[in-house]
Amino acid sequence: MALKDDSTAITFTEVDEVNHPTATYIYSEPAAGPARLEQDKKHRENWGRVDVAHASSTTLAAWSSKSVLDFLVEVFLPAGYPHSVTDDYAPYQLFDSLQAFSSSIAGLLSSRAVLQGVGVGNADASPTAALLLHILQDSSGRIATILFAHRVGTALEPECKMYRLAADIFNDLAMILDCLSPMIPAGAPRVTVLSTAGVLRALCGVAGGSSKASLSAHFSRWGNLAEVNAKDSSQETIISLIGMLVGSFVVSRVTNFSTTWICLLMLLALHLSLNYAAVRSVQMTSLNRQRANIVFSTLLNTDPDVTQLLHPESTKQQHQSPAQHSHQPPSWKTLTPAHVSKQEKIFETDGILRWSSSTITPPHTLGYCRIGISLQQFLSSAALSTTSSKSLRTPIPMPQLATLFSKEDYILYLTSSNSSSSSSKKTPTWHANILLKNTTTSQSQLKAWAHALLAARVLSTSSAAAPPAADFISTSDQIEATMDVLHRTLEFLNEGSRFDGYTTVLTDNGWDLNIAALETRSGRRVVV
Structure with a gap:
């Protein structure tokens, strides 16, 4: 709206949802001479004048082409298109x-x-x-x-x-x-x-x-x-x-x-x-299981401190913890929804853990993950049946897990099963199981999935580096190794609020982390 200096005319510009001008209205008052004022007092009339100028009223050719197109857009597309919808x-x-x-x-x-x-x-x-x-x-x-x-x-x-x-x-x-x-x-x-x-x-x-x-x-x-x-x-x-x-x-x-x-x-x-x-062509901004694999594996793969987790023996002489690197500017690579949409498959195995990397083609399959499962399913993953139908014997160290994840909104544990490859060499397939507490949020679910992906990557790397003769690992040794990896990877994600930094850069790159899209079955929650 514009007001002239003499205060005799007011201009109103009408716009649509995206501030495009559609019409202009000019209000003007009659001249204020003595004769006019006397006439207004006599007839009690002082009506203003409104002139309308439409922005689209130019020529007949413009009306027959642009106006018809605008009409079709208004009928078949949402109001404010293309600003009211996403780019895809x-x-x-x-x-x-x-x-x-x-x-x-x-x-x-x-x-x-x-x-x-x-x-x-x-x-x-x-x-x-x-x-x-x-x-x-x-x-x-x-x-x-x-x-x-x-x-x-x-x-x-x-x-x-x-x-x-x-x-x-x-x-x-x-x-x-x-x-x-x-x-x-x-x-x-x-x-x-x-x-x-x-x-x-x-x-x-x-x-x-x-x-x-x-x-x-x-x-x-x-x-x-x-x-x-x-x-x-x-x-x-x-x-x-x-x-x-x-x-x-x-x-x-x-x-x-x-x-x-x-x-x-x-x-x-x-x-x-x-x-x-x-x-x-759709570029989803929520992180489901497959997109979480792609995003977090790329993010972790470009974090230089992950090398200490994958190869701890090669960095022992440095005597340097991940916290000492936190003061350096992060060189993490974060994929946008547009980049991930080009990599993700339409049909993907449910719950699979894949590690995507520019040096690994195709992505390396680490194992499988179940999130939001019941406590019985969590214990049954490594349990032995007993004579009683209501009791189980499980080697999972629940007290140690409860202590380790006391400040987290989830509990994670991994078990392995050997699978024979084409080269007749047994490679372990890791099965991650995630218990969600009743205080869990969408971001804590993402942290649990990223933790499972990182732990499976560390465990698979240590298994691949093991001597060929070590075809069998005792249960106690396997539990101890798994607990050690869970402790180190959790400490890595929490050191210097590292995972909070991950979520910040993901949000800055267009990801909506408030949408919980990891559970594909009706979930359960536990109270510890």
Whole structure:
């Protein structure tokens, strides 16, 4: 708003959500001469004048191009785009719209096959049998929805990229089964095929809907989650409409068996390729298990003090602890969400511990980790059964662990199992188990995972440096070695608030550490 010096005119500039001017309003008062004042007193009228100047009202050509484009952006994209969403919103929506187009055409081909399978066009077909088949399909799909949501409900948000792609794989498999149904003999075999297709579509609905909600929460930057979801529905609606119009032409032209299958397989291949490109373009800012492996292994690998943990015998002569290095400026390398999105896999083994490094290609597999498990699972990892069903004999030194982690929000222990490689040399696979206390936070969970990754790395390095003849390590020696590594690695992370420094640089590089995305199962907490 601007006010002129003579106080007779006020200019109001109207802007949109991102401060782009949309219109200008100029308010002016009538001239204040003696005759005018007398006339105003006589008629009791002193109305001001408002002149409106629209920023977009230039020429007819500009109106026909820019205004139409602005209208489409306003209808199909969130308000304030592109500032109201993340940078990866546009590439994801582009690929997502294209895959919806191909899926609409493939869906028409599969729907025609289903109608043929239930007897459309056959005078001997029974409407009651088709209705019963629909009820069976719907019932099996509803049961599958409940079971699938119970089984993977916790993992849908941390692994939203994986389940977003898995949802379309389920849907494409259902289309293939639909197209196979007319060739299956009528009766129980055809009912089984169509019911399986219904189950796969139910799984697609659970995985796709939940993962899309997580992705929308990631895309929304201004707290506009509801609008992002609504505009995504608008985009899918118009794309599906166009797909149905094009698909109606395809279905009317493609009628024979071989051409139908060629078109279907091409559309499904395009559909999955576009979905893969869509989820690959997403740059999640939360640290799930795989991203935590990549980020923390890169961060620890560039910390010069980690060398003392991996090779303590080579640094004994220096008589220098990690605290003596803390005064030096950190040379840690921290990956951004954009860098990690290029390295992470869409489908990754759940709970695997991998050490990523520029000198190790592919990443070295250290073992597996379970976080948020129950105390019984924690003890059973190395326990021996007894005659009583309610008691266990465990070699895990619980008093030492409780003392070591008394000031932490978690308790960590690692066990090993030998696995034979191709060179017939036994290499240990480390299994980390993490108990979470009831005081745990999202950042303490990340610390527990980083601790498990670092401890597994130190243990695997010391095992690789052991003499070849040492194929067997006694239980007491193994427990002592494991406890020593846990003590040294925990001291390393706490020395000089090192892990707090890690979280600071991660936050500065765009990571949201307030999101707990490490648990993929319903977790348990303990009180010590």
